[in-house]
Every structure is written in structure tokens, then in C-alpha cells.
Amino acid sequence: MNERMARDVVLMSAIENADQERRILSDEDRTYASRSANELSQWELADKAGKGTGLAADAHAELFLSKRAEQVLKKVADRHPAFSRFTGLPGGWRLFGIVLPLAAVLAGFLADRVADPHRVDLLSPPLLFILGWNLLVYLGLLLLPLAGRRQAGGRSMLTRFAGGRLTMPRKLPQALGTALARFGEEWTRLSMPLSAARFKRTMHLAAAALAVGAILSLYVRGLLTEYRAGWESTFLDAAQVHAILSYLFAPATMLFGIEGFTLSDVQALQTPQVASAAGGARWVHLYAATLLLFVVLPRTLLSLAAGWKAKRLARRFPIDIGQPYFRKLTAHLGRSDASILRIFPYSFTVDETRDRNLAAVAQMLIGEQSRVMLRPSTAYGDLPQDAAADKDIALTAALFNMNATPEKENHGAFLAELARGRPGGTGAKGATGAAPFLALIDESSYLERIGGQAGGEQRLRERAALWLQFCEMHKVPAIVVNLLNPQSRAVDIERGLATLATLDRAQ
Template sequence: MNEQAAREVVMVRAIEAADHAHEILSEDDRRYASRSAMELAQWQASHAGSPVTAGTFLHQRAGQILKRMSERHAAFGPILRLPGALNLLWTGLPALALLAGVFLDRITDPHRVDLLSAPLLLIIVWNLAVYAGLLVWPWLPFGKPKPSGSGLLRLLSLGRTRLPRKLPPVLASALLAFMAEWTQLGRLLTLARLGRALHLGSALFALGAVLSLYARGYVAQYSAGWESTFLDTAQVHALLSALFMPAMAIFPLQGFSLADIEALRFGQAPALPLGGARWVHLYAATLLLLVVLPRLLLAGAAQWRVRRWTRNFPLDLEQPYFRRLLKALGGAPGTLRVLPYSFAVDEARDKGLSQLAARLLGEQARLMLRPSIAYGDDPREALREVKLNDSDATVTAVLFSLAATPETENHGALLDHLVRESARGIAVLVDESGYLERVGAQAGGPQRMAERIALWRQFCSFHQAPATFVNLLHPEAHPLDGGAGLTLSAAA
């Protein structure tokens, strides 16, 4: 699916995940959206002569739900539209860079070509430094992508989005969750757009400087020369020879000798008014080779990535929420693989896990319950026979008991190993049933429950594996049908 379709699908998922109590979207609304989406997807597929795709079905379903939200909440409609200010930014930034380059001569002498022109040398040196930085940045420890987003990244992904005050609290909460999730999902696309704008802007800035040099040369007579407090003639000759070597090797441009450089020194001899054109050509060719062409190539590569991701947005449809919805299209039933840790799963809790799997992955979902990992076992040894990245399991979840106190050297070591080794992500289930039976009826029991839940939530988040709290004796205690599903950790 394309970017707009993925955006709508992710927004609907956030709404369903937040609306546990069906306050803004009833069960009938959801069933109607799924049924209508299936009919529309089949109609489109029949006209195209192709089978119904998951992306088409999900997009049609999201469209039905968002249309219903817009009809019920007038303030919701404008949020659906992509902010036009972002398109203005991506096109306006290169245009401003071109104008800045054209007016570059305003900060220099319009009647003089300085062989050591600070603005032109700065353009070349800066771009060479950028190329070097692009080569070494991925290898630096701090150059690797970070999972957390910044305010600037969110602004570039969504624009200045402000939620209307008239929205219901549940819908407002869902949209805030959507904004955070979409910022992360579209991170690479946003960075590609930003890179395209910056590379194109740099190319146009240098091109504007070249155009400014030639335009000024038609209405003014340049005097060429140089001056320096610390450099002598030989050093300037060596510097300019290295700088202009690529241009003179490719273009038929007139070179210069040490005597030419000495003759052009301001203060030593009269400036040569007819010598400006040679240096304009040299600088223009150098800027073209070292700045304009490389930056255009980088902008073209960024544009290729933008076009690819815009047309085929990388949305993972293997997540439990999508698997449950896509059961209407058929296909093999999903499988929930559970890895208990120091947890004896009795018959009642085994039944609760089966119900949880059905609610997450559809009625035909299967449960794959692995033997419990003993407390203190080495994760590598305990999971030696478990293929974390095989296709047999739709979702792999580690199961903890809320009654246990999380420990970094045991529970944390297991989570770190699973997050690091699982390319498809790992889910964390924390069962509250045992701890609730122990402290629920005691004085201060609810407070102790809340404190233990907060402890586990913080602990799992620290290990990059957000926790999902369940009650295996009463699976309905925590609604999951609204789309919350299991929270998968990002693969390392």
C-alpha cells in the first residue's frame, strides 16, 4: 500500500487500540467496516482481474472507519489530510537556496574576482566535508539510527498538528498515539525527503553562485587578484592547483603558473582587469564538478528512496492486529508461541492462553506452549532448540508472572537475548492472576498491584520490550479485541 493508505490504516489501528470500551467505535461499526471493505476490495479486484490483497482490504476498511469518525466528529476531518505546509517546505527550501546563491555576490566585491574567495572556498570545503561525513557517519557509534524520535522528526513527519479541543478524550488519546507511532514508522521516508531537499538545495545554492558570477560579469568588469597575510605566492599556487586540478583535467581551461599568481597579488602589481574571466570559468567548473553534480546524484538517490517508500510503504502486516483482521481473506491460521519463564502454566491458564491467541490472531489461531525456562538458566542454553526467526510462529511471547520481582541478571538477560536475536520482534506477557489472588483482597492490595505493574512496565521498557498485562484466569479482564494486540519490541 502507498503512504496515504498506510497512514490511514495506522491511524485506525491507534483508534481501535485506544477504544477498549467501544466508546467511539462500536462492535457493529467495526463489523460493518470489515464487511464493506471486503465487498469493495472484491469489486476492485474483479475489475482489475487480480486477487484481493491485504493492503487493499485494510485500506478500504480504514476508509470506512475514518469516514464514520468524520461524520460523528466535525473536528476530526482536517486531521486526515496531509499538511500542505510540508510540501511547501520540501519545494521551498531548494528554491530559497538558489536565491541565496544568486545573491551571494552581495557580500563580496561585485567588481573583483578574489582567487581566495572565502564564500566560494567555503562552499567547496563544506561540501567535501559533507561527503566525508556521509562515508564515515554510519561507522561511528553515535551515527547509528536511534529508535526514539525527536521533536524535529515529528514536525517533519506530521507538520504542526494540533488536536482540536472538541475531540472526545479517547479519540484524542488515540491520535496522540498515532502521531508517535507514525513518526517512527515513517522515519526513513522523512529522512529521505529531508536529504533530498538538503542535497538539492546545496546543488542549487552552488549553481546560484555560478550564475551570479556570470551574470555580474556581463554588466561589470572583474579584476582578478588575491591577498593574504599568512600565505606566500608558492603556497597560494599549490592551493589553487590542487583546487582546480579536477576542472582543468576535464575541461579545456587555461592553466596558470607561479608567475601568474605572483602577478595577480593585490598590492604588488596593478590588478589585471582582463584576467577575471579565466578564474570565473575555473571556479564555475570546480563548483560544477565538486558540488552541483555530486549533490544532484545524492538528491536523485534520495528521490528514488522517497518514490519507492511512498508507493510501497513498509508496513509490517504480520503483526497480530493485522493478522486478526486478515483472517477474512483466508490463509493459514496464526500461531502464538509462548515461552514461560519460571512459570508453571496449569490447565486453567493454558486455556486462558488459547483464548488470548484466538482473540489476537483469529478463531483458528493455534497456541504453541514451550517448556518453562528455569529461573537463572542461561538464555542461550535454554533457547538452544528454539528457532526464534522461523515462520512457524506468528508471534513469539515470553511469559512472566507479576508475582515475581524483575531482575536484570535473570529476567533482563532473557529479554535482552530475545530482543537481540529475534528479527521479527518479541512480545512480553505479564500474568497478574497469581499476584492478584495473593494480594487482591488484602488491605492496600490495589496499591501494591499498581506499584508492581508500574515496576514491570518500566523494567520491560528499559529492555526495549514493552509489556502487555493479562489475566490468564480471566482473559476478558483486559480487552484486546479493539486492536491493542501484543506490543512487539523492535528487532535490534
């Protein structure tokens, strides 16, 4: 996705992740946004298919996320008009990229006027400074990969420069203000490569513009006044100046065929003698050609390279859609039915309330389009039946009650049988494309049992750690949930999804 699409998607993610209490967007709003985005992306896909083009799976997911972000941000902007100022791309880079090079041209044009406007100074401080500074920059660019920690410090400075600060309107609700603050931090981090490329492009262009301004100044003044060449120095004699200028102007004399100079020529131009009007144009040509070779051409090429990289990043902004939040939203893509979370309870009778809240857990794991397939509870000591019979399963989960103590002969055998019985799979993810498999540990009954007992929180942590360690030993990802209050374990679910994503990439 491009920069604009990526920014909208990151902003949508920040809003929905911060709005856990559904004060900004209700569940109905989110479901409607997903359905609308699915329809819009399907229409666009059908249009592309009719034209003989198509989209890969990742591109389909990116298109869906972009369409959904449009729906979400429009809904938030309609309800909170002050929010609309954050939905557009900032225009600071465009202004910076225009103003700085123009200012550099003007500065270069005025730089040489600090000297005598009627004399070409062979040791012109402004022109020598421009050349020397650019040579140091080139050296720094060559050594930059070896800079290590120093490079990190420069990157931190650029982060503050590029990220800026978000000024929050007073009328925004607290949850939305928190979301925008998180978005500012996340977007600054994600856009760092693009911001760096744009910054480099502008700085290289400004350096070239500074040299162009100095060249223009030399020739414009030469049209209106008669240059008299000369030089003076307290510490350098004519031989040393001749050696310096010979090395400095050697490329210009060789490539452009400009008339050279001898030691006697340099001696004749030393002041406090009267500066000579003879040969003034030659020194103008030498300085102009040297600035062109050492500054204008290299900096222009570097600016073009940085600009090409910036355009490439802006067209194809790097964003990881494999994160748990995006995986939940896009899990249903490519399926005719809603994504299915299949649950196998073990020695656990799921009552009506917990059954209803399993749907909320499924949405947190898979997305708004999800639905739950609750299989009959397996009795203690038995193994699951027909685990491979179901089709189109997005995620399979074993459901345990935290009240129980995990046992290798029973709970471990149950996990192993489910792993083997999934369609096409063994382990965390089958080589033949089985749906991901995890364990859900419900803490709700255990919390009811320990109540407000002294040391209850410590006992809960210890029991949760025991179950997680047990599942890890059996190489099955595990998530602690609360089927009476699913949102209380939202962070654990997000962490578990991140683990699943890591396993998916490793397989």
C-alpha cells in the same frame, strides 16, 4: 501499501486500540467496517483476476486493511468534524522541497556580492566556503556508517523536525485525543526512513542550487561589468596561493581544457597593485567549472538517489501487518466461513455468561468475523477426544480454571494430547500448517473465591505466574483471561498474540 494507505491504517489502529470502552466506535461500527472492506477488497480482487492479475496473501491483507481504514476514518470524521484535518497527508515536505532550493539559488546568487562586484577574487571567501563545506559533507557521508551513537543523536533531531506536533482541537473526546497523540508518536517512528530520504533529497538539491546560484552570479555580473582579477592575503605569499589554486582548479583545467596559470600570473595579480582586467574571464570559468564538478554534479546525483529511495518507500511503505491487531482483522481472509476459535475446556464447566464472553475473547484473538466452537468439557484425568476431526480452525485453545493447581500427569498430558491431535500439528505450530495452539487460563472463579481477602492480589499474581510457567515448560503459549470481564485482560491477550506471532515467524 503506499504512504497514504499506511497512514490511514496506522491512524485506524491508534483509534481502535485507544477506544477500549467503545465510545468512539461501537462493535457494530467495527463489524460493519470489516464487512464493507471485505466486500470492496473482494470486488477489486475479482476485477484484477478478470484482467489477468492477482494479489498475494499479504497484498490481499493490505488491501483489506486499507479499505477498512477508509470506512473507519470516514465514520469518525462524520461524527467529529474536527477530526477530518488529521486524515490527509501533511503537505510540509512538498513546500519544504520547493522553498529551500529556491532560497538556496537566491543565496548563492547574492553570496559573491559581499566582495568587490568589479573584481574576481582568486581567494573568494564565499566560493571557497561553498567548496570547503561540500568537501566536509562528502567526508561526513563516508564516515557516517562509523559514527554510531552520534548518528543516533542526528536521527533524534530529524525525528523532532519531521514529526512535528499535533494540535488537538478542544471538541474532540478524550479517547480520540489520546488516539491521535499515540498516532503521532507511532507515525513519526514508522515514517522516519521516508522522512530521512526526503530530507536528504531536499538538502542535497539545496546545496546544488546554492552552487548554481553562485555560478549564475559570476556570469550575470560578467555580462554587465568588466571583471578585474586579483587577490590579497596577510599570511599567504604568491607561491602558496599558486599551489592552492593549482590543486583546486586541476580537475577543471584537465576536463574542460580551460587555460591554466603560472606563478608569475598569480604574482602579477596580487594587490594592492591595480587589479588586472586581463584574463578575468579565465578565473570566472575556472571557478564555475570547479563548482560544477565538486558541488553541482555530486549533489544532484545524491539528490536523485535520495529521491528514488523516497519514492520507493512512499510507494511501498514498510508496515508490519503481522502485529496482533492486524492479525485479528485479517484472520478471516481467504476463508469462506468466519474464523473459528476452538475451545477444549479441561475439568471446567462453562456457564452461560462465560460461554457468551468467550465470543468477546475470540474477537480479541482473531477478529470481528470470528466464532467459537466450544467442545465438551474433558473430565479430570481424561484426554480430549477427536481433536483432529474439525476443519478450518483458525486457533485452538485449551481452557483451564485458575482454581486448579497445574499437574504434569493431568494438565500436562492434556496439553500434549491436544498438541499432537491438532490437524497436521505438533508443538506450538505444526510443520504441516496446523492452526496455532495456546492455553487460556480463566481467573474469574479464582477472583470470586479470594474476593477482597488480604493479600488477594499477590495470591492472584502468584497463581497466574505458576500457570504461565507450567505452560511455558510444556512449550505452549498461555494467556490469562477473565471470562466475566474480558476487557480487564485485554493487555494480556495482546501480549499473548505477540508471542504467537513470534512463534509463527520462527516456524
